[in-house]
Every structure is written in C-alpha cells, then in structure tokens.
Amino acid sequence: MTVSHPVKREVTDYLELTGNTQAVNSVQLVARVPGYLEKVFFRDGQMVNNGQPLFQIQRNTYEASLRQAEGQVMALRSQLEYAEGQLIRYSNLLPHKAATQTDVDNWRYQRDSARANLKAAEANRDLARLNLGYTLVSAPFSGRIDRRQQDPGNLVGSETNNSVLAQLIQINPIYVYFTVSDLDLARLLKSNSLPGVAKTEKRPVFIALAQEEGYSHKGYVDFAATSLTPTTGTLLLRGVFRNPSGRILPGLYAKVRLPLERRVALLIPDTAVRSDQQGSYVLTVNGKNTVERRAVKVGHQEDSLRVIEQGLDGNEWVIVKGQLKAPSGSRVTPVREDAEPASTPSRTTAEPKVKP
Structure with a gap:
C-alpha cells in the first residue's frame, strides 16, 4: 500500500446554490394593425437577426390610405398659401381704403384655419x-x-x-437567477463584491x-436585488453567461457555484476518502506502522x-492506495511517497478545477 x-x-x-435560466429578452410579436397575413419569412424555431423581416x-x-392622406396635405397646403397671399394683398389695400378691416380679419381667420387644418x-x-410601416x-x-x-x-x-404572431427570445447571453441566504450574504459582503456595492x-x-x-460554464454576477425577500430571508442574484451555441435554454435547472475568499487548506487524494454510516474517514499509518481510522x-x-x-x-501518513488490504488496527509495511508534512502552503497560479 502507498501512504x-x-x-x-x-x-x-x-x-453551492441552485438557480434557473432565463432569457435576457423575451417579447411577443403582435400585429399592430388589422389585415390579412400575406407572408412568413422564417422557419419555426430558427435564429433571427435584429431587424430581420x-x-x-x-x-x-x-x-391607399397613405396616398389619400398625402393628397389631403397637398390640398390644404394650397389653401394655406392662397389664404396667406390674400391676407397680404388685403393688408396692403387697407391703408389706401381699397379694403376694409373686416376683409383683412376674414382672411387672417382663413389663413389660421387653413394652417390648423x-x-x-x-x-x-x-x-x-x-400604419403602413406596421404591416412589416x-x-x-x-x-x-x-x-x-x-x-x-x-x-x-x-x-x-x-x-399574437410569435414569441422571440434572446438567449445569448443568458441569465441565471439564484438566491443566497442572509448568512451567505454576509460572507459575500465581507469581500465587498456585490453589484451596486x-x-x-x-x-x-x-x-x-x-x-x-x-x-464548465463561467459567467459573472451583474445584478443583486435591493432587499431581501421577507418571507424567505434570501437575496436574489443574477449571473450572465455567454451562450453562442444556444444550448442553454430558458427554464433549465442549474447548479450554481459562487466563489468566495481564498484560504490555505489541507488536501488529500479524493480516492483516499472513504465513508460509512458514521461519516467520512481516512486510514492513516502511525509510527508503529499500525493502521488507524481517522474521522x-x-x-x-x-x-x-x-x-x-x-x-x-x-x-499524518494517509493511505492513498490499497485501503482494502489494510483494515483498521492491522500492522502494515507502507510505501511512502516522496512528500513532506504540510507545513508550508504551495500556491496555485490558476483557478483550480472544482467538482462537487
């Protein structure tokens, strides 16, 4: 056996938290004007681009309604130009007593009315x-x-x-909503790392x-609610994740892992850890080469x-290979790996891969 x-x-x-995915944007496409639907320019379920018909x-x-409205504008613009011309003409005739003040006032009224129309x-x-633009x-x-x-x-x-014609959702990027308890929130605030702080x-x-x-999916926290939910005592958080392939769909259950502070810890090979009804334990070898159980x-x-x-x-010398051949209390002849006691920490230069 090896120790x-x-x-x-x-x-x-x-x-370690749980959450649910949600689309960044979701909208129901509706017909804003009544009419018969003539064409559909997409296949059901396909990806579409911004502005695509x-x-x-x-x-x-x-x-036809637009042409009619444009014709009405042209007619009323002509009436306004005529009324303005008449007002100028009668205003010039008034000093020569070739027109009355009533004539001038009447054409001023005609001009103002034409302008309003x-x-x-x-x-x-x-x-x-x-409305014509709404048809597309x-x-x-x-x-x-x-x-x-x-x-x-x-x-x-x-x-x-x-x-309602169809529903469109934006899934790249995609949101993941999750909650943290008040105790976990205190640990987050300790590192001063919530959006808005x-x-x-x-x-x-x-x-x-x-x-x-x-x-395997890495994102970042971009939103934290302004207050805790009174009934649950939890705070809502939101993460943003890239989703270029579109494989992450809205409504999925997700396990969430939120990093906290870094610290120095002891580690052993995962294969050295065993468990029974009493909990997790490891087997160690003492100075007399006797196997001991350590919870x-x-x-x-x-x-x-x-x-x-x-x-x-x-x-301790922890048995990392051959545990089945070394029941607790037995004497063994271990093979010691070249390792010193964990007295000084070794630093890692990159974020380690983690598993639950």
Whole structure:
C-alpha cells in the first residue's frame, strides 16, 4: 500500500446554490394593425437577426390610405398659401381704403384655419405612414423565434386572440437567477463584491446543467436585488453567461457555484476518502506502522484532491492506495511517497478545477 502526507495549498471556498435560466429578452410579436397575413419569412424555431423581416401583413389598404392622406396635405397646403397671399394683398389695400378691416380679419381667420387644418392633415399622413410601416413585422433583437401562431391568409390584429404572431427570445447571453441566504450574504459582503456595492469588481460565477460534470460554464454576477425577500430571508442574484451555441435554454435547472475568499487548506487524494454510516474517514499509518481510522470532515474537490476541513493536522501518513488490504488496527509495511508534512502552503497560479 502507498501512504502520503496531506498537501497544503491555497483553495477557494464556494457557495453551492441552485438557480434557473432565463432569457435576457423575451417579447411577443403582435400585429399592430388589422389585415390579412400575406407572408412568413422564417422557419419555426430558427435564429433571427435584429431587424430581420418576419411577417408581412397586406399593404395595399394602407398604401391607399397613405396616398389619400398625402393628397389631403397637398390640398390644404394650397389653401394655406392662397389664404396667406390674400391676407397680404388685403393688408396692403387697407391703408389706401381699397379694403376694409373686416376683409383683412376674414382672411387672417382663413389663413389660421387653413394652417390648423394642414397640421391635422400632416398628422393623419404621419399616422398613415406609421400604419403602413406596421404591416412589416421585424425582429426587435437577435434571438430565437418560436413557432408561428398565425398562418398566411388569416386575418390578424382585429381582435385580441389573433394579434399574437410569435414569441422571440434572446438567449445569448443568458441569465441565471439564484438566491443566497442572509448568512451567505454576509460572507459575500465581507469581500465587498456585490453589484451596486462601492469599489466592487465583477464576481465570477459557475454553473452546471443536468447531466454535466464539473462547472464548465463561467459567467459573472451583474445584478443583486435591493432587499431581501421577507418571507424567505434570501437575496436574489443574477449571473450572465455567454451562450453562442444556444444550448442553454430558458427554464433549465442549474447548479450554481459562487466563489468566495481564498484560504490555505489541507488536501488529500479524493480516492483516499472513504465513508460509512458514521461519516467520512481516512486510514492513516502511525509510527508503529499500525493502521488507524481517522474521522474527517471533507470539503469540495479540486482536480483529483479533496479538501479536508477537520480531522487532520498535516503530519499524518494517509493511505492513498490499497485501503482494502489494510483494515483498521492491522500492522502494515507502507510505501511512502516522496512528500513532506504540510507545513508550508504551495500556491496555485490558476483557478483550480472544482467538482462537487
């Protein structure tokens, strides 16, 4: 069998939480004007780009309304120009007593009335142009579009139940919402690293989805609620994660790992840790080459090593191979690996890979 001393090095503590994924943006595409749906420019479920045309509602009625409104503007502009000319003409005749003050006042009224009518006609023209633009429904942002709710040929926009055309969601990036308790919040605030806290930096956060090993998705915390939920005593947090492949869908359950402070800890190979009904334990070899059972409290796993929170002081010879051949109380002849007692910490230069 093989024995080795625990190693001492810096590790990162983590909060183990659960959360759910949610789209960054989600919108129901609706028909803002009534009409018959003429064309659909996408396949159900495909990715679309910002500004990409998606639906075409019949245009001819709204094109005619726009032309009618533009003609009304032209007619009223001519009336205004005529009234302004007449007002100038009669105002010039008034000093020569070739026109009366009543004539001048009448044309001033005609000019003001024509000006007001022109403004109303211009507003109607702008509204007609706006309604014509509404006949083309485009994507307000890049994302994935759901199946269409209306088929070409159907009348849309005339009632509430036929106004919704499809739903569009933005999933790159994607949000993960999770909560922390008031006790865990105190640990977070100790490191001054929540969004909205002065001098804070982006705190990394890791997630793992169902059937995934390790926390391979890395993001950062970008939002913290302004107060705790009174009924649960928890604070809502949000992480942002890149999702270029679109594999992370809204509504998924996610395991969340939130890094806390770094500290020095003892670690042994994860294979050296055993467990029974009494809890976790390791087998050690004392100075008389006798096997002893040592109860331990374990922490998270980093690479192939397991953090030992309690039960070892770093000077023990821990059996790392051949435990089945060494029951507690037996005498053995161990093979010692080249290792010194964990008296001085070794520093890691990169964030270790961690497992639950």
